[in-house]
Each structure stands twice: as C-alpha cells, then as structure tokens.
Amino acid sequence: MKKGTISILGCGWLGVPLARHFLAQGFSVKGSVTSPEKLQLLSNNGILPFRIVLSDTEVILDNPDFFNCDVLVISIPPRRIEGIEQVFPAQIRRLIPFVQKSGIQKVIFISSTSVYPENLQNATETDEPFPDKASGKALVTAENLLKNLTDFKTSIVRFGGLIGADRNPARFLQKSTQAIPNAPVNLIHLDDCIGIISAIVDQELWGETLNACCPEHPYKKDFYGEAARISGLPEPTISDQAEAFKIVDSSKLIRLLNYQFKYPSPLDYLDSLKPEI
DSSP: OOOOEEEEEOOSTTHHHHHHHHHHTTOEEEEEESSGGGHHHHHHTTOEEEEEEEOSSOEEESOGGGGOSSEEEEOOOOOSOTTHHHHHHHHHHHHHHHHHHHTOOEEEEEEEGGGSOTTOSEEOTTSOOOOSSHHHHHHHHHHHHHHTOSSSEEEEEEEOEEEBTTBOGGGTTTTOOSOEEOOBOOEEEHHHHHHHHHHHHHHTOOSOEEEESOSOOOBHHHHHHHHHHHHTOOOOOEEOSOOOOOEEOOHHHHHHHTOOOSOSSHHHHHHHHSOOO
C-alpha cells in the first residue's frame, strides 16, 4: 500500500540510498539529478527520474511534476566555488517559488554542522551559528530563508561528517602534509542519516532544527588511527597541541524522535569493518 510521495532534490551519495529506503517502506519516490546521464541510474533503482539544474539565476526543470509530492527533501550541498556564500542562497531563492506553487507542506533541508564555529565546545541548536567557512555561511542563510517562510514547514537536519558506504575515513586525512590538530570528531554514518530522515517523516516532526551526529566523539588520533590500521594505510600525523574544537550535541534529536543510533560512536562503525576471526 502506497504511503505517499517523497521527492528528493539531489540524488547523490545520500539521496539514492535514502530513496531506496523509502521505496522499501512503500512510498513512491521521485529523484532529481543534474546530468541526463544519471537519469538511468535512478530508473534502475525504481526512482522516478527528473533532471533539475539550480543556478543562482534560473531553474532548469524538464517536468514540474517533481514538485507534486507530500514531502520534499532538499539534499544539495554548497559547491566549493568562489562566492558560494551568495550563490547557494540564491539557488534556494530560485527554488522556493516552485515549492510554494506546488502546495508542498513538508520540507526537509539537509544542512551541516559546519554552521557552528570550531571554538564552540558544546554546540546545541540554541546556539547562534557563526560559521568559520564560506559553505557554512551559505547554509545558515539558506536555513533562514526556508524556516522563515509560512507556506510550508521545514525541518533542518545538520549532519556531521558523513561516513559509511564507499567513504573510507582512513583516506580523509591521508593527503594532509601537516600534523592534524587533535580534537573530538563529529561524524555520522549513512545508515543513521537515513534512519533520522525516515523518523522525521514517520513521526511528522516538522518545523524543527536538529543536530545529527554520533552521540560519542572519540578523538581524531583514536578514530583515524584505527581507521588507518584497519585499511592498511599509514597513520596520519596528529598533533598533541591543544586547538579550538566543537562537540556537536545531538541530544535534542534523540529526545524528540526517541532515536537510537545504529552507530552511537564512529568507532562502532570501524569495529564492523574488522574481519571476523
């Protein structure tokens, strides 16, 4: 029995497995990509394919039926380009009239814990975000654009660093030639990303901003050192000097959704990668 229709704007590393999850739950799922070559990938996974290209000046949309849905998930991270602080919010501004015209009432916006500065030792949703990086600044502006609208309700999910699937955490720090400051990690596994988004939809938790990271925060030397050993890669050089850091608090999410993480610690994920003896 069909539960309704979910449209996922941005079917990439997170969007495609998220779509497969919702399909298995009985939803009809529409997905968007930017290149025609990727449309077949969506079809092969049972996702209704659409090509949508957002720029800061226009929206290229082959079929507006994409926005005929019960829930819209916006999963398009800011690109690493010059001027992204202005470009990404402009893209969201271009998108908003399509959402309003369609009558969508429920939106999930995928954001990032990069909205918090590194000098905030315990980051909660009540903290005013003052991002260090341009991408974080772009996300804060986009968040505000969406949550200040009254035409629909937006739940914002601020994910930590993404691990799982084909993302080997041992390679994250391999290219660095300098010692990495030792600090707690703020990471989340793909399975928990999907579980949290699914819980928001199932429990109808709209109009909230949620931090989404593993509740446990091992230090970089422990996590990346173990990841390198498991992968047979050189261990990264990590400094013992004290540096500014943040610990992203996900207790609000756990409380409101009664959510139990599959991987409460990123080290739990590494344990799952170890060969059985």
